[in-house]
Amino acid sequence: MSHAPFEPKNPLIRWIEYRMPIMGLMYGTFVSYRAPKNLNYWWNFGSLAGICLVVQMITGIILAMHYAPNADLAFNSTEHIMRDVNYGWLLRYIHANGASMFFLVVYIHIFRGLYYGSYKNPRELLWLLGVVIFVLMIATAFTGYVLPWGQMSFWAATVITNLFSSIDQIVSGWGTGIAQFLWGGYAVGNPTLNRFFSLHYLLPFTILGVVILHMWSLHRFGSNNPLGIDIKDEKSETVAFHPYYTAKDTLGLIVFLILFAGIVFLLPNYLGHPDNYIPANPLVTPEHIVPEWYFLPFYAILRAIPYKLPGVIAMFASIGLLLFMPWLDLSKVRSATFRPVYKFFFWFLLVDCIVLGVVGANPPEGIWLLIGRLATAYYFLHFLFLVPMIGFFEKPKPLPDSISKPVLAAAE
Numbered sequence: 001m002s003h004a005p006f007e008p009k010n011p012l013i014r015w016i017e018y019r020m021p022i023m024g025l026m027y028g029t030f031v032s033y034r035a036p037k038n039l040n041y042w043w044n045f046g047s048l049a050g051i052c053l054v055v056q057m058i059t060g061i062i063l064a065m066h067y068a069p070n071a072d073l074a075f076n077s078t079e080h081i082m083r084d085v086n087y088g089w090l091l092r093y094i095h096a097n098g099a100s101m102f103f104l105v106v107y108i109h110i111f112r113g114l115y116y117g118s119y120k121n122p123r124e125l126l127w128l129l130g131v132v133i134f135v136l137m138i139a140t141a142f143t144g145y146v147l148p149w150g151q152m153s154f155w156a157a158t159v160i161t162n163l164f165s166s167i168d169q170i171v172s173g174w175g176t177g178i179a180q181f182l183w184g185g186y187a188v189g190n191p192t193l194n195r196f197f198s199l200h201y202l203l204p205f206t207i208l209g210v211v212i213l214h215m216w217s218l219h220r221f222g223s224n225n226p227l228g229i230d231i232k233d234e235k236s237e238t239v240a241f242h243p244y245y246t247a248k249d250t251l252g253l254i255v256f257l258i259l260f261a262g263i264v265f266l267l268p269n270y271l272g273h274p275d276n277y278i279p280a281n282p283l284v285t286p287e288h289i290v291p292e293w294y295f296l297p298f299y300a301i302l303r304a305i306p307y308k309l310p311g312v313i314a315m316f317a318s319i320g321l322l323l324f325m326p327w328l329d330l331s332k333v334r335s336a337t338f339r340p341v342y343k344f345f346f347w348f349l350l351v352d353c354i355v356l357g358v359v360g361a362n363p364p365e366g367i368w369l370l371i372g373r374l375a376t377a378y379y380f381l382h383f384l385f386l387v388p389m390i391g392f393f394e395k396p397k398p399l400p401d402s403i404s405k406p407v408l409a410a411a412e
Helices: 011-019 022-030 041-064 074-083 088-116 124-146 151-169 174-183 190-221 241-266 293-304 308-328 340-360 367-393 404-411
Strands: 034-036 238-240
Touching (some): 011 022, 022 241, 034 241, 041 088, 041 190, 041 241, 074 088, 088 241, 088 293, 088 340, 124 190, 124 293, 151 190, 151 308, 238 241, 293 340, 308 367, 340 367
Antiparallel strands (some): 034 238
16 A cells, blocks of 8 residues: 655654654555555444554563562562552553453454455465454463463463374374473472563564564555455545544544543452462362453363363364364355345354353363353364365355445445
8 A cells, every 4th residue: 555755854764764764664554554444343343453552561661570489489579560560450450451451352353354354365374464453462361361370361372282292192292291381390380480581572572563564565465445456546445544544443432431431440450360369278179260352152162072182283273273164164255234245254253262261261160161162162163174165155235346336325
């Protein structure tokens, strides 16, 4: 996508820009960038995800100044932040609930991409980089969940790191080696906490680097749009990002911040687990070990399979399948707006993921185990069978000639 050149009038800025054109890059990225004129509010979630990342990094750096990554001190240092550090309670609540908001925004962003076909040619690499960001987010959130060193933190680390030992069934010794590397010994302890703290501090900067690549890839071919058709006339079918979409993003940000503030100030512990306010005790196992809500669908898939190694493979495969969406979907049409069959199964997939989340929050027994297995089976059936078959046999509705036609028709 082309954009207007940056021509600074200030002599100092012009001198700097000639030697290091970083302000021109920023201007072309956030001001003069041309975007399709029919983008709706579902496109707000990309910028919201970026804002969430910045909030998490700023609050995380400040919290790290007061946190002690030591098994004997971590829990008390967390309480020290809450009770003694000026506005420490606010920083921690923003950071803890900010992770939930970050995942909520990213999940909506992913499902928007699935609905409108944002993974299709020529945006395959854009989609792949997005999945990489999602995987890095999972790793960052998991390592961060361990840091308070409460009961649920300790036992979640024990359960998840032990999963790697199942690799021994494929390559002898490798799984145990990976687990012991993460532990820094032969069980979860002080070396584990130190390693997870280091990774939790490092990974957000890695995410930031991949986000830059993600945006670079986005600007190569421009944003997809709700109709899923290519831009034919840039002058009539696109508008400058500023002020049109900055105004739209600002409204979305205001609504997001109201929701975020409501959770931070009114329900700060609603998304957490009460057992994590008990110091970690290796001798007392919690009655029901559960991860944070944003991991629950994957946790349900893990527990749906009665054998350890197949369960671990299924859990990782449930994320890995997203990487292959550009090649699993055989349809030439991007947007589900013109694909009625795909649209129906898309909403069914969304319901299925919610069901998996509910199942993951309940013990793996009785009716929950049966529902979890059925929901897991459908999840893989959707991506491996239904998506390719629908793409091959479905007859989409006729596409409009251009973006302008539906936009102008809606305005009449």
